[in-house]
Amino acid sequence: MTQATETNINTCCGSDESCETATRDQRVRFTPAVDIIEAADEFRLIADVPGVRAEDVDIAYKNGRLTLRAAVRERPEAPNRRLLRREYAVGDFHRSFTVGEGIDTQKIDATVADGVLTVRLPKARAAKLHRVPVRSAE
Template sequence: MNEQDKTSMERKEEPRPAERTREEMEFVPDADIYETDKELVLVADMPGVDRQSVDVDLSAGVLTITGRARDRKLEDGYACTGREFRSGNFSRSFTLGEEIDSSAIEASMSRGVLRVRLPKAVPASRRIAVKEG
């Protein structure tokens, strides 16, 4: 592996609990997360991933996004002479601090960017005023 290949692959690495069985590349997508009064919004770059190949999963307070990149290869007759990025899958997980209404999560994919809207759940517990007495 030459030096250039190494730098391009080092770019996105996240500690994982266990190895995958398949030996394929997995990258951590760059992400923005912002919060409004009503929702949490996650925006992640997944170039080369189409709408059908993306998964959004929320379980036990952990949001996981995965995207499977299409095998992109120019047609036969082309040989790669310079490589700065590799194709592979994208995966990233976040522990959510907020209670999310999981039935109302919306996700959309446009131009290789995933957007997930996570509406906050209406709190089930009520704050109790403590009286003096």
């Protein structure tokens, strides 16, 4: 089973336009860092999305492709403040993955906490079943 699941979720692209049409004006778009973990009954995809709230996340599954999009709200610029140093830019997050067989795509579920998005992809029942060894009849 581990053999088969190895290719169950593959990162496919970051800001590749072929993924889907996605144009959010001229804002910078980032590829979030992700961990992909396999547990006994699910895969977990964990992405760093600082500044993102649950209502700003859009997760779509279509034709074997899971697309994560997270919009980061503009942080209000306080009046009269002057930039001294900028080491990072703020922008939206976008990344997609190919999802193989063995995932119950109806039950994909996601949560956001502390700027971290966790997507749970439960294994399909068939994939969880233990294979029954077949012996030849005597």
